[in-house]
Each structure stands twice: as C-alpha cells, then as structure tokens.
Amino acid sequence: MRKLTSLVPALLAAAAVVVGAAPGAGAAPGDTVTTTVEKVIESLPVAAEDSAGYSAGRFRHWTDPDQDGCDTRAEVIIAEATTPPAVDGRCTITGGAWHSYYDKKDHFGAGALDVDHLVPLAEAWRSGASAWTDEERERYANDMGDPRVLAAVTASEKRRKGDRDPARWEPSDDSADCRYIAEWAAVKARWKLSVDSDELAAMQNMVVECQTEEITYELAL
Template sequence: MNRTLRATAISLVATVAATLGLTQPAWAASYSAPLATAVASLPVATEVRTGYNRDLFPHWIDADGNGCNTRNEVLIAEATTKPTKGSGCSLSGGRWYSYYDNAYWTLTSDLDIDHMVPLAEAWDSGARNWTTSRRQAYANDLGDSRALAAVTDNVNQAKGDQDPATWMPPYASARCRYINEWVAVKIRWRLTVDSAEKSALTNWANSCPNSTISVTYAY
C-alpha cells in the first residue's frame, strides 16, 4: 500500500471509530487544529544532542518487501511524471518537482529524500528516548506524505539538521507549506520544540494562512 492510501485508510479508521464512539487504538488517534493553535500546542523543551548517531535511525528499508526501499517509494509517489521501474527498483523516465526551490528534475541522482524534521532534530526533540524500532518507523514514515520529501540534493544538504529558526526553503512561496508540514510531523510523532524554534514557528504562523493541520498520530 502506498503512503497516501495508507494515510487515508488510517484516517478513515479514526473517523469511523470516533463516529461510533469507539476507543481508538493509539496508532489511529488523530489531531486537527488551525496552524496557530497547533503551533501554540507544541511543548517546549531543551534539545539534547548527546549520543546522537544517524545509524540509530535505520532507514531506506523495504518495509513491504516489494523490492523498493523507502527512498524509491517516495520517488514513485511524488513523481509528476511516473518513472519506469526496472530491475532492483531502478527508476528511469520520471520527472520530479522540488518545492523547496521550485525546480524540476529528471534524474533521481539530483534528488535527496529529506526527512522534514531531520533525524538529528528528532533525536534532540525526543527520539533519543525511543526504541530502535520506533526510530526506524520514523526514518521510513510512509504513513504521512509530509514526513518525507523528494527535493534538490544540494538544497537538502544546505538544510542539514536545521530547524525553521535557522533555515527555510529558498523559494519564498514554499515557506508556509513548509511550516505546515514541519508542525504536522512534530505533532504526528509527539516531538518537542526548543524556544527559538517555537518563536520562529509562531512568527510564521502569524504571517501564513491559518489553515487547518490534520494529523494521525504515529503508532
């Protein structure tokens, strides 16, 4: 099941359960609020980088055993022109849009798959207390289309592990979308923010449309 269909299915389960007055399992619990309210709800805590290692987040796994790892699943899902899938899930003939910098690409080598909230930032914000299996689930999250994004490789590298207090997409028209998606991922995985990050998100929320953020919490 691709990540869009999976997210839709989970959301449907949560909606039906709520309608019937049933207790929802933790993985199906949902959250919905306007952007400004969502930002205000984010808990503030000091970030702790101690002990971080990227290898503590096993990623680019083939979760469903179909021969395509997470990186390629994202590329297939986000292609504006669908690629041909060859041996070993090699992809060719596709076209992709990097919304961070308003650029189009036809070679997968020109694209990185960005963790919207970088792995190091997630560690700092609570993932250091998770099990390895939960960190793996985070690093390969296909259950919410906002968690991972195919973007221009050098733009992603410029972002690194920065949060919105120190980095925003170079394409100005992408920034409100970016803030919405950042906040959604923080809420989905119940991650904290530091004070500078909270201030930056609040300032952006005050200048962006107060659109509703709907999230299904990660299991």
C-alpha cells in the first residue's frame, strides 16, 4: 500500500498549508491542510443523505488520462504492489505481490484484487457529489492525487464493503480500523463531503481507540 507519509512532502511543496482548529477554513482548492484526525472528523459537515438520481455511470471512471495504455484501475494496482509486477505494452499485469490492508491478506498476482473507492461512489453521491459537475465526479472517481482515495484490496472484501460507510462496515482486520478511519476522514475532507449522524457517531467511537495522528491532505474542491 502506498504510504501516507510519502505523500506529505510533495503536498507541502505544492501548496500553502493551513494549520488550525478548523481544518480547511480559509483554504482554496490545491491548498493543503495539516491537522489531527480527531479535528478533521469534528470539522466534517453533518447532513442527511440522499441517493436520488444515483448511478455509477454518473462518475466516469477507470479513464487513461496519460494515454499510456493503463487505466486508473491498473495504475493503482501497479502503484500499490509490494513487489512490482511485469507490465507489457497492453497493460497486462503479471507477477507481483500485494498486501490488502482491509483484511491483512497478501496476494501473489493481481487476480484476487480489485480497486476500491475508499469512500464509495454511491456514498460520495449521497454526501454531496450529486451537486458536482460531471468533470468533478470524473476527477473524484479517478483521483490518484491522494493515495487514500483508491485502494487495491482483496476483491471479495471490497464486495462485502459495498457502498457502506463506517456505521455499517469496518475492515475485517481490527488492527486496520485506525488507518481506515483516518483515511475516510481525509478523503471526505479533501472532497468537502458531508457525513450523516450515524456515520459521525461511528467515526467518533472508533477514533477514541486510536493514537492521536497528524494528517495532511490537499483540497480537491
């Protein structure tokens, strides 16, 4: 899995950093925010969810913006390999090894993997993406600017997760809970998505068991 710490220097060099008790206050798209997981959770807007009008097709995903023959899904799988695979000109991936942090399983070969939107497309729609432009939804669905947005994980674990939020799903490996909550909060904050009351309560309950962690994220909107 790509390391969160490897992202921080690049983000700090790319944009201004806003530090304080109200994460994102006064920041513009492209700025970065440095704060704690607890403060991010407390800063997320709370709103009822609405699924009306949702379909996965509203988020154009698995595009190939650099036109190298590998779409976003393949790029994530390649980037998250713990042992690099071989990749041919048609983006066929062979060999390699991966670690799925949701369920603490190692995979040799990409066949058992899928790429998960940590905050699922349906959840994003319910939390504010329904008001975005088509271009903004496409950017979200293919967001490789922050390694927390997309994750190469065991395909069966992704299916179990579905479009559930932390009130209804958590990783089967309990030791991954703190990472999952930190990443969920960072992605929601990066894309200015809301949380519902049950989701917020679940996040607050889970983070109590976690060591206080400073995180940095770049605002996408």
